[in-house]
Amino acid sequence: MVTLKEYFTKDFPTAMSLDFNLQLIHDLSKEILVRVGMEAYSDSKFLIFYIPGNEHTLQVCLELLNNIDDFLARSNTIKVTSGFISDIHLGNVGSDFAAFSNKVYFYLDNNLNPTDLVHLDGIAKSKNLAITIRDNTYLTKKSEVEKPLAFISHDSRDKKQVALPIAIGLQRLLCPVWYDEFSLQVGDNLRESIEKGIKETKKCVLIISKNFISNSGWTKTEFDSVFTKEIIEKSNVILPVWVDVSPAEVYDYSPSLANKMALNWSQGEEKVINELYRAIAFDKAQ
Template structure:
């Protein structure tokens, strides 16, 4: 099942975006949480729109109000802090020239109370903004119809450099994945959630690195489970991604795995994700 944060990342992923992170705290320096602000550039529609991800912050009654207050600053970003362009030559368009539609999506882990919604909607409408609230109900409704297409198995030491960028890129390509950072919630059974993901996802992406091959913990358990599933179902489930490992290294880990053609992380995250998506969407 996808999380609200996962839907925030995936929605609008086909457009270029400019992201900022805004910490919220008090005057003593205590930080309650961090809002993710995203300005979307739809060059085909010549339009801009905004989305915010607001984690649960118990100390703040309505953190969404802080996000909406700083919309003017976010809209200035393409002119003041980062240039965003699309196209070549005479067809090149500058992101700052796109028209802001006024559409703002609020992804709130803690549902906004009805009375607060009414107030924010009224305030936003007065300045030409249209708010769409998305929270637990939205996430649950989407989860009824969407299931992850691939499980990403990786060593935790490779999370930031490889697993997370790959998961994000696949999400942008409208390919839902099971990735622990987005698919696990506080209180979930780690073993139960992983086993469910391994059983239900049509494919499993193995990020084969020296860290993975030398890990005799969770990654070894995951690989053994996936390999057993292949034997039982008589289907090819494993999609390897190789990085800084040789055929000899992989052969020592698993002779059968060494025979599998894999994507090369050295080709870049976009090309790696493209090849994996082709394999994921290929007829069984």
């Protein structure tokens, strides 16, 4: 499961930032992570803090708020002028003149109690700050939203023409999917990541093509894992999409697969994506 610290690291992906660490006074074994971010087009700065679990979370928040000017001053060591390469800049532009947006984000491993929140709200108003708290509730909700609902299994030769359009189409319908280009990162263990994706998703979209059928490597391994998942869970997991294959070809590959109601890519990209979305998002077993 993704941690709050990881969300601190990966949230705001389009912002330029300066990151540094501070020692947590009340616990010298832990460090506060500080990020001064700058929105590329508005040239406005904001602050993000990750505070690890401790017994003095409110006091740490207050101390950080009292040192906002120091954190912003540190960001002046980076000289950045945003925009396109051919832009003509006039006047006071660039990070040296970037205004503080008064936005502060706290990523807190320990949730603040209602009394602490009221106190922090008063401080925020007195300092004209807009504070956003992201705690374990944020972690839970964010994980739920990002949890893939379907695994997309395909041969790499079908990636550009079929797999990628399906993955993008489902994502646009707010149906998150496990798709290698979206879900794998450099250094990931391929087998473990794929098995985890298959186990955690409700449905598995199999893009059945001549390429898929002839592939005795990863796609065969994925198919075996998906088929096993369907047997163990005793539910309809597999959503086949046929791409230029005949019933006989599919039967030769797997009689059980040939017996499943399938979508055909010849029906058109939009039709296939919409039907997959309905089968995934409105699955009665969920």
